[in-house]
Amino acid sequence: MTSPHREPEPQGHQHAHTHSHGPAAPVSTHLRKVIAAVLIPFATAVLVGLVALWPGGAPAHERTGVGFDRQTQQGKVVSVVKIDCKDVNAAQLPVDGETRPPEGRPASGALCKKATVEVTSGPDAGRRFVEVVQPDAPRQLREGQGVVVAYAPAAPHDLQYSVTDVNRKFPLYLLAGIFALAVVLVGRMRGVMALMALALSFAVLTLFILPAILQGSNPLLVAVVGAGAIMLIALYLCHGPTARTSVAVIGTLISLLLIGLLGSLFIGWASLSGNTDDSTGLIHGLYPHIDMSGLLLAGVIIGSLGVLDDVTVTQTSAVWELRQANPGMSAKQLYRAGIRIGRDHIASVVNTLVLAYAGAALPLLLLFTVAQSSVGTVANSELVAEEIVRTLVGSIGLIASVPVTTALAALVVSADRTGVGAEAGASAPVRSGRGRRRRARS
Numbered sequence: 001m002t003s004p005h006r007e008p009e010p011q012g013h014q015h016a017h018t019h020s021h022g023p024a025a026p027v028s029t030h031l032r033k034v035i036a037a038v039l040i041p042f043a044t045a046v047l048v049g050l051v052a053l054w055p056g057g058a059p060a061h062e063r064t065g066v067g068f069d070r071q072t073q074q075g076k077v078v079s080v081v082k083i084d085c086k087d088v089n090a091a092q093l094p095v096d097g098e099t100r101p102p103e104g105r106p107a108s109g110a111l112c113k114k115a116t117v118e119v120t121s122g123p124d125a126g127r128r129f130v131e132v133v134q135p136d137a138p139r140q141l142r143e144g145q146g147v148v149v150a151y152a153p154a155a156p157h158d159l160q161y162s163v164t165d166v167n168r169k170f171p172l173y174l175l176a177g178i179f180a181l182a183v184v185l186v187g188r189m190r191g192v193m194a195l196m197a198l199a200l201s202f203a204v205l206t207l208f209i210l211p212a213i214l215q216g217s218n219p220l221l222v223a224v225v226g227a228g229a230i231m232l233i234a235l236y237l238c239h240g241p242t243a244r245t246s247v248a249v250i251g252t253l254i255s256l257l258l259i260g261l262l263g264s265l266f267i268g269w270a271s272l273s274g275n276t277d278d279s280t281g282l283i284h285g286l287y288p289h290i291d292m293s294g295l296l297l298a299g300v301i302i303g304s305l306g307v308l309d310d311v312t313v314t315q316t317s318a319v320w321e322l323r324q325a326n327p328g329m330s331a332k333q334l335y336r337a338g339i340r341i342g343r344d345h346i347a348s349v350v351n352t353l354v355l356a357y358a359g360a361a362l363p364l365l366l367l368f369t370v371a372q373s374s375v376g377t378v379a380n381s382e383l384v385a386e387e388i389v390r391t392l393v394g395s396i397g398l399i400a401s402v403p404v405t406t407a408l409a410a411l412v413v414s415a416d417r418t419g420v421g422a423e424a425g426a427s428a429p430v431r432s433g434r435g436r437r438r439r440a441r442s
Contacts, residue, residue: 031412035246042253043232049225055211073122074167075149077115077141085112085134110134115141117163119149129161139166190238197234204229205302213298216289220260223298227256227305234309244320247412251312251405256301259397263300266389267293276383296386304394307349311398312405315342319409331414335406342402350395357391 113133119125133141141147146167152160183191209226213219231252239245267274274292275284284292319338323329329337358365361384368378378384 046228219294219298255401334410338406
């Protein structure tokens, strides 16, 4: 008598197991309409902003020959010989033996390197010049090494070329290939989609954000539109066009708006100009119409976007999984459980941000330590104050994203009658099977 009643049990059990570990049940039509009512206007505004602000390429300008604005070509070190530094009165010698004025005299008896460098690209490919490297120079040259050479057309013919850097493209490409391979091997299809999203994000950055700022568009407006495009592309491409992803997008959008407001307030209040180093000084010199403080704020928004995506997607997924594990949880219970997960995430992410900015500013902090400056003096300097504002504003946005996204996800999942019905239907065969077994035993 018991054997006919055993067949429904594994079927019901298998159905419940598959449902609880599979993708989340779709939300109701009403909730989809509510989410669409928020996201469609936002996506439309981003698209209109892209069209209206599209730069059509970076503006042309005459090269200044200073810093990154120099003309460069590829080169190769053909030979290196050691010579007595006292016999060389220059940092560089052209091929014909003429010398340049000394840039600093090494100690007597020290050995310098005289490298013959051949230009391998551009109209002067095959041309050679001599570079003398002093023993205490931070960059040493070796035979066969690829280098980047700077070209100064206004200089005398024999002094037009000089070594400005080494060619490190191969190790960088190799490292990028290892990274891509690791992402695909571990993430599989999700990893492939993540790499595609990364490529499209860089495309938005290089084809839209940077040229639009150079063309004179408002940096804050460009950053908001560009960040919105990157957010929509990355989240929907990596996680699919689901209600779960849409909740993460809304949470990220609210947090970005908060970061923009706080950043604008405190950058203006702290009188941060955004022009603090050689790179920003060169940009301001070449394009004086660019609002450098606005450029600083744009950097804060774009820099915070990547970590925000991680937090909002994690929180949304946590609430969805909690709901699937226990369909009877209310919105309040889901929020409390999700926020406990979020607290651990907040602690690690904020620490990551602070250490990342501190690591980037480590040489600057060393200089302040050598000068025995007080903490107040260090924090008050504009270079450090920029990083403090950037870190704290971004961290506040991250902290706010956890309760905001968790609350949104809990409300959406709790109001979803379709998901509850699916869960109830999945568990019904199990209860029925158990009841039949109890009746058969009695």
